[in-house]
Amino acid sequence: MGMLPDEIKPAMEGVIPSHVVTCSRDGTPNVTTISQVYYVDPDHVALSYQFFNKTVKNIRENPHALASVISPETLEGWDLEIEYERSETSGPVFDAMDMRIEAIASITGMKGIFKLKAADIYRVKSVRKNVDERMPLAEMDG
């Protein structure tokens, strides 16, 4: 059995933007919003590498990252401790992410700006549901 439960999959459809925190070798954190954390398999996710930005630079220096995702179905938030493994510039994961990013760019008016350079593959080290950050839907209704 892998690290990622099935119930987390809707949080990786790109409906609600995700956050990723990385850290440089000198210890400076970096937080950024990304359009999608892509589900690869029960032990891996992929992040889109679109620009050579601080996130990309940091994970080449220090492979540890934290991805925070929210399910559009249950609105539950999850924290994933992840570790960078490799980059893919072709293949099924790259193609699927490329197509999804094109669609997100089209919907959000960012066509021509969002462009996938690589699918960065991360191993999931831990998964935590953030029950302390969000109110359950039932509690809101009540």
Added chain:
Amino acid sequence: MIPENVAEFVQSPIFLSIGTRDETLRPAHAWVTGAVVAPDRETVTCFVVEERARKILSHLEANGPVAMGAGSPTHEAYQLKGRYLSSRPADDQEGAYLESRRNGWLALALRCGYPEQIARPLILGFRHQPAVAITFRVEEVFLQTPGPDAGKKIG
């Protein structure tokens, strides 16, 4: 010093989040439910719900570097980086500010086209009290709006 337009942006009802790291350079994240820029624009006080602040504060008290991301549904975004100064429980006046800010945040998301059936429970579903007020000195400000200037240092 934080540029004036960024100070205004950070205090408007937008998405905010904070990043820290532990001694082994493993990062942590929490949503921020509001932020106030000091009049001299040198420091920011941001608010994190108490339960989520514990890990962040353990990092900040052990080392100190902090990053706060600020982004709007319009894609305009900035990042403020600096060093932790202090923390304390948010007071009643700040609690009222956080409550009113949620409504402004929801209104902005709806204006920007977020579907109400997602935006309303998403935004109103963030716990915001009891909150911890975390103050940090801002040392660098970066543009994060997607595009050719993303990552540019602007303050």
